[in-house]
Amino acid sequence: MLNGLLGWPGADVQPSASLDDTEAADLLAPFQSVRTRTEALCEPLAIDDYGIQPMDDASPPKWHLAHTTWFFETFLLLPYLRNYRPFHPQFEYLFNSYYDTVGEQYPRPKRGLMSRPTLNEVLAYRAHVNANMEKLLTSVVTEEVVSCTILGLHHEEQHQELILTDLKYNLGNNPLGPSYHDVQLPVCASRAALEFVDFSGGLVEIGCNNGTIGPQKDAFCFDHETPRHRTWLMPYALGNRLVTSGEYLEFVSDGGYTTPQLWLSDGWTTLQREGWQMPLYWHERDGEFFEYTLSGLRRLDEHAPLAHVSYYEADAFARWRGARLATEAEWEHAACPCEVAGNLMDSGWFHPVAGGTHAARPNGQPAQLFGDVWEWTATSFGPYPGFTPTAGTLGEYNGKFMNNQMVLRGGSCVTAPGHIRATYRNFFYPSDRWQFTGIRLARDA
Amino acid sequence: MLNGLLGWPGADVQPSASLDDTEAADLLAPFQSVRTRTEALCEPLAIDDYGIQPMDDASPPKWHLAHTTWFFETFLLLPYLRNYRPFHPQFEYLFNSYYDTVGEQYPRPKRGLMSRPTLNEVLAYRAHVNANMEKLLTSVVTEEVVSCTILGLHHEEQHQELILTDLKYNLGNNPLGPSYHDVQLPVCASRAALEFVDFSGGLVEIGCNNGTIGPQKDAFCFDHETPRHRTWLMPYALGNRLVTSGEYLEFVSDGGYTTPQLWLSDGWTTLQREGWQMPLYWHERDGEFFEYTLSGLRRLDEHAPLAHVSYYEADAFARWRGARLATEAEWEHAACPCEVAGNLMDSGWFHPVAGGTHAARPNGQPAQLFGDVWEWTATSFGPYPGFTPTAGTLGEYNGKFMNNQMVLRGGSCVTAPGHIRATYRNFFYPSDRWQFTGIRLARDA
């Protein structure tokens, strides 16, 4: 039941096999593991980095540390731990992200102005909530506590990814170009030409078996991955690997950013308003291309998977190549039989790479489906047929975002390893570029 | 072949049965009929009304008159009529709406600043192009001319609807509340309670048989209605009629506009930014509700179909009612066997009404599927599986808008009668309210 939490190296708890055997106390070790990992990710930071919000969508590390804690306090300690008193009366307001049911929220664009509480106070908040959560998990054994704690851990894993992407946006836009860590990135070897793998389609099933958030027969999934349902697919083909930076550079050099016919109308408007000329974090100096990575600025690795393009760029590139993006059903149908493995957070690179066993798949199957970069699909994020949001406040978790955003699949190099699965639906606005987002091509078979 | 153009009362040409028999000259009468109708719609206007652009999306009538003419000049006369010279060298630039392939465009938000060319010059432009089109249609008989002329007429019918909706936005926001015409609107009788009609779903087909724009075996359709394809539907149910203003008023009175939990996140943000408290054109004075119509301001008719709500409002209302909106496949599957009839432009009311034969359907089938108001669906506008845009410039007609917009179905009270069909896909942004847009509820069966 607990799989999905424990892919992190060194996790010392094995998931129990079925719901019946689950004890809340089984969550103690995963709880500690996930919470500790969040703080570990912040270790390389200077204290000055914790409070910065480099754009409205990229929250400060300190806020992530507090908000993930707020989740456990609000949804577990307050309702379920007898006599629990909030750490601070205003934290409910300050660290509520978007739950209208809980109450008013501190304005999102002003998270970077919150010099108080200080980092030390936030760390004390974490310690306080951790201690009380441990008390709860060893004393109260209800299905609500179990399922909500699991959700809270998945929630925190999502914010672990955001800590890294938001921080990259901060450091990557600093004129000094500081690096986050001094990991040496591999230089990728040349790739074989991209090929397409055919799928026959037909009436297939996608989505998660579970009907609700929480511990179910199989494994955890979010409410918006449910219900599992049938859908009809025409024959289609998927690229056998991700698009590389070098392939994308050809698009740039061919005038991709100055040819409106290649772009969706809203994409072209965005490109003009933002002055886009290449992917985020790319820099051109005297004809040479560089890219900012969490290991600092380096010459662009043309054989590594492309990252940090918007949906608009992914779509325009596909059109230029005479291809298209996959629908999410096509993607999931192709990915479902595959092992969930790839360049995820535990590789420690925090950047897409081309090498490794994940880059090749036997039998010519598509490779790199998991990890490296989130893959934009052609599908607008919406409810699956028969979808019902989780009851109560946590129904705001996903359902209210089912509009204007595009589905991404497969996880990235900063996704916690047990966090991703074939049915996982991520979603961002089509103009977003600060996530590790890339391209897999598709076409009609 | 020409059906789809000729629903307008008094159209005096019968469609020929097959492509082979088609002569371009058969298009003369429909051409004249459609072109004349555009001008007829403007007849009640004061000359002062022709140049007004009350918001970026609502173009001045003078611009519509010119742009629809530009279409024929650019796509037919210039390429196909020997020795044709443009009426004015700068009109290509001034009246190009969004065709990047054709060239630069005069900025859309400034259409209302174009005091020159004057209305008289634009009418002369129309006369000039009409005369030359008549020359073309009686001399050049090619499939391109035929198909592109037909497209141009459908294009002009779309702008006929826009003339009325854009004009309504202008007059309806004028503090004097002037009416467009003095048609007396019927007061609707009380409606029976809304009921749901079940559909069993399964593997169904939607979309248009035709593979391209133009004259095909069956009838005209736009490229984005193609190809006809299979899709899988779960059992579902559709409301047997449109939601009325009175039903929506209950939502307003119940705090619908002050309850964030009912709204999509982007919808709630929009509501707050715009200060929405009720549908567009509604006014509340001392507890009584009024609505602006093209016949002027009147007390809100609670039994008439609701109009002028955004997708966000439609979605929130459905959630409040414990229902949802239909997908476009659900809608089309239900509508396909039905006769295309309803309160369309030829009724002359230019406002949704409840009465008439269209409001009831035998056998409890859903009524009012066509006409009255465009029905928001839950489907984001995108390409059908296998979709290929029309080759060349006209590929910009629809394809580049397949992002961020929602599909609407069924036509409205200002849709030209031959213009609508079950496969017709209209699309607007989820925040748009100035079209005649309303709600049909759906739910899982």
Place this chain on the structure above:
Amino acid sequence: MLNGLLGWPGADVQPSASLDDTEAADLLAPFQSVRTRTEALCEPLAIDDYGIQPMDDASPPKWHLAHTTWFFETFLLLPYLRNYRPFHPQFEYLFNSYYDTVGEQYPRPKRGLMSRPTLNEVLAYRAHVNANMEKLLTSVVTEEVVSCTILGLHHEEQHQELILTDLKYNLGNNPLGPSYHDVQLPVCASRAALEFVDFSGGLVEIGCNNGTIGPQKDAFCFDHETPRHRTWLMPYALGNRLVTSGEYLEFVSDGGYTTPQLWLSDGWTTLQREGWQMPLYWHERDGEFFEYTLSGLRRLDEHAPLAHVSYYEADAFARWRGARLATEAEWEHAACPCEVAGNLMDSGWFHPVAGGTHAARPNGQPAQLFGDVWEWTATSFGPYPGFTPTAGTLGEYNGKFMNNQMVLRGGSCVTAPGHIRATYRNFFYPSDRWQFTGIRLARDA
């Protein structure tokens, strides 16, 4: 007493010598003369031009026609004409420009959306108010009626100038570049080098003798020209003529628009935000410069006085030339002994010209002080020592604008001839360019 109104050719009333002799009926002819002139200025317009508001600050001609009429209705007919009933109950709201004391105002940026009332209705409004004003002026003889009517006529003369400048902004930004009239502009002869005329300064007096708006011993002036007061001037020098377009072109060619050191900080910010590269209405094609005039586009006349620069540009040019702008006291002290004559509206050119008797002054005195272009001064618009605004609503006429604007002096080629005088203080924001605004240099002596 009535001088200031009657410079217009054909005015057939002589001002009476003193207040005591004044009869309201003496105002009949000037009233008719001014009102008629407003309509005469609109004669060359196409009906399409009347409703256009090309930017927030440039109102449609139709609005000017109505607002000047509203002034007489609001401040004269309603309070003083027994049994007068407003022409339309909502016009008070629609055509109030900024008088908070009168009540709410229709939003200024939306004046261009007012397709109703139609032009014909506005002309009927004018006729109605004219007829009633004539009744009033021949029946009610009070000082209030006299002084307020005189103010209303000066007010209308101000709007005559605005009709032309606002219209120029509309036509001059239309890609078709239409002209307002077909007057042939003179090509100016080469000018002698600019020289400076010295003034010794000392304790001087500026401002108007009158203590209030209205008929006084001497002549009409606005409240903000009062009271006449002493001020101390250091020795200074004024340019003996206006700066020409050719002189300004040298500044452009010398990198004036790319050298931040020449500019005020706010000016440089404005230049960058607006993308300024040259004066408004100038166009450069292949190294040649053209300018839009009310007679259409023509090659830049380098010997004509420069027009359509902002205060920021005037200030930067002066700095580049090693000079400065004059303070308003310096300007007025130099101008006061001069005859008020120059290229004003009655020349019919509606454009600055270099020729004519006004361009040279005997004894080396500064020429062109009146007419051609308004001259930016270095003085921020504020109250004179001892200033008291007119009591009541008309105190809003000038007083509330005494902040953030710069004083301009001397009138322009579209100023009504009797309207200007040495004490006249005009004021615009430092970034404004659509008025006929130019440069006279000054320096310390």
Place this chain on the structure above:
Amino acid sequence: MLNGLLGWPGADVQPSASLDDTEAADLLAPFQSVRTRTEALCEPLAIDDYGIQPMDDASPPKWHLAHTTWFFETFLLLPYLRNYRPFHPQFEYLFNSYYDTVGEQYPRPKRGLMSRPTLNEVLAYRAHVNANMEKLLTSVVTEEVVSCTILGLHHEEQHQELILTDLKYNLGNNPLGPSYHDVQLPVCASRAALEFVDFSGGLVEIGCNNGTIGPQKDAFCFDHETPRHRTWLMPYALGNRLVTSGEYLEFVSDGGYTTPQLWLSDGWTTLQREGWQMPLYWHERDGEFFEYTLSGLRRLDEHAPLAHVSYYEADAFARWRGARLATEAEWEHAACPCEVAGNLMDSGWFHPVAGGTHAARPNGQPAQLFGDVWEWTATSFGPYPGFTPTAGTLGEYNGKFMNNQMVLRGGSCVTAPGHIRATYRNFFYPSDRWQFTGIRLARDA
């Protein structure tokens, strides 16, 4: 010569009497004193506070620490200290505030995103520059070095004030309302009714004797305080003390913020756009008023001088009271004979107070002219007659801001004690409220 630097308690260097005796080395102690004070002001901060930019105009403390250091590096060490090498090659770009002559600048609104350099690196930068400045001051004895070092110290004192006002804006907008220090503010005693003190005016002199920035016969002043010049004043009267919060509260209670007639046009627009209902930092709960101070939130002290109003509010209040604001010449003429003493930074309160010896003046002269709050004048900031900016880059210090801003006089409770003088001209935009700005009334005598 060095007076103006050394009012800070504990400063251990006495100013030498004349320029001739000045040695650069005499500046060592004042240099150390001022530099140390800046860091002392930051001592109460949490490290989290150093990087916050709560609005575009309020820079982070870390930036102030670096920019004041940049000043010495750029204008002294680089030109005058042989073999000096910059601490970091990009700091010239990062910490240049607005000197276009020096080069491009890091965008001001993004100062709060600069997590690197870290605080520790900035402190190392300070130490490095301090050590080298000490080397310079003990080795190079030129007038340039002396005068520019003195300017740099006055510059740093200005930023000391900004550190406190910018920090107050950050903490004062934090929902937790943290205090900067735990100084106990005095509660002010009731004040006698405000009275007016008459001045006869006439031809007076204002401004500073010095012709340039730097060490002169008398004392330091900025270039924009020069030259001393004559001006003519009408008889006038000044309030004998500052307006209190209680007096302003009457204005609030009397509908001051809802009566457009009391406001300048631009002020009313600003009030509506910003939603102003009371001064900055005031809060109303259940009819009681509170104010945020650097000692935290407290009940409004009605007898203390009002602070944190914009020019628009000061002007509207004065109009409501039947008075006006003083011109800067009126203010300076009244202040010039007075001793420069008051509630300045060295009182340690960092808040205006009513008590103390400064609050009363013998002979009924105006009191509180120095310290407590900057006093808005009615004068727009511009050049004095004959003004010449300092040559070179430092000419950008003041001259380019002579537009759109209003002059303030007298210093505030956070002004360094030796920093203020009667001729001192401060300037802010009329909508600014985050400085300690208050009101002294004036009227015509």
